[in-house]
Amino acid sequence: MCFDDQSLAFLFSSSSAKKEVIRVQQLHKTGAIESKPTWGLCVRRVFELMLGAMIAYLSIPVVQNLLVTKERTEVIFQGTRNSTIIPDENGGIWEEYHFNCKPGDPKKRPCVISPYHYRLDWLMWFAAFQNYQYNPWLIHLAAQLLVNDEQATSLIAHNPFANGTAPKFIRGEHFLYKFTTIGSQEARAGYWWKRTRIGSYFPPITLRAVRDYLESHGWKEPKVKNKVYKM
Numbered sequence: 001m002c003f004d005d006q007s008l009a010f011l012f013s014s015s016s017a018k019k020e021v022i023r024v025q026q027l028h029k030t031g032a033i034e035s036k037p038t039w040g041l042c043v044r045r046v047f048e049l050m051l052g053a054m055i056a057y058l059s060i061p062v063v064q065n066l067l068v069t070k071e072r073t074e075v076i077f078q079g080t081r082n083s084t085i086i087p088d089e090n091g092g093i094w095e096e097y098h099f100n101c102k103p104g105d106p107k108k109r110p111c112v113i114s115p116y117h118y119r120l121d122w123l124m125w126f127a128a129f130q131n132y133q134y135n136p137w138l139i140h141l142a143a144q145l146l147v148n149d150e151q152a153t154s155l156i157a158h159n160p161f162a163n164g165t166a167p168k169f170i171r172g173e174h175f176l177y178k179f180t181t182i183g184s185q186e187a188r189a190g191y192w193w194k195r196t197r198i199g200s201y202f203p204p205i206t207l208r209a210v211r212d213y214l215e216s217h218g219w220k221e222p223k224v225k226n227k228v229y230k231m
Helices: 015-030 037-069 119-127 136-146 211-216
Strands: 071-080 169-179 193-205
Touching: 015 169, 015 193, 071 119, 071 136, 119 136, 136 169, 136 193
Parallel strands: none
Antiparallel strands: 071 169, 169 193
C-alpha cells in the first residue's frame, strides 16, 4: 500500500495493462479524468485506517518500554585482586565494571540512544532474563576481562583494573533496578536508580577454573599480557 501502481507495473502480466495504468495515472494528473472514489476504493481505505489504528494500538506498550521502562534486572560484573574469596561482610573488596549505556552505577544518568543500541549492553540486558548456562558468552567475556583483554575492555565504559594488574576473580551479580521517585530522598542525593540485589548470577571464577568450560564451547583460553592499560 506504500507504492503506487506505476512503481509496481513490472508485476503486471501484460504490457497492455502496464500502458493502461500509466495512461490513467497521467490523465488523473492532468485532470482529464475526474477522480471519484469507487466502492472498492472506499472499502480499501476503511481497511487501511483500521489496520493503521490496530498497529498504533499494539505499538503503545512497545514504545512505552523503549521510553519509560521503570524497572529492569541487570547483570553486574565485579572483580577483585584478593587472592582468596573474602565474604562481603568480612571486608571483601569487589570493584564494578561499567558499561556504556546499561544501568550500573545507580548515580549514572540513563543514556538515550534509541533506536540504536550498544550491542554488548543490549545482549547483557537479555541475558539478565535467563541464567549464564543459556549465555555462555558471558563467561567468555569474564575470562577476557580476567586478563584485561584489549578487545573486551574497548567495549565497556570503565575497567576498574585498567591501571594495574588484572583481577584474580570475577563474579556476576544479579540486581533489580528501579527508577527513584522524583523529589524522593534518593533522587535528591543524586540517585537515578534504586537497586536491590537478587542474588548471584554466576559465582566467582578464575581463568584456570573456566579453562575446560571455554574449550568445551570452542574458545581459546585468553592469555595474560604483561602490560599496564591506561583508562
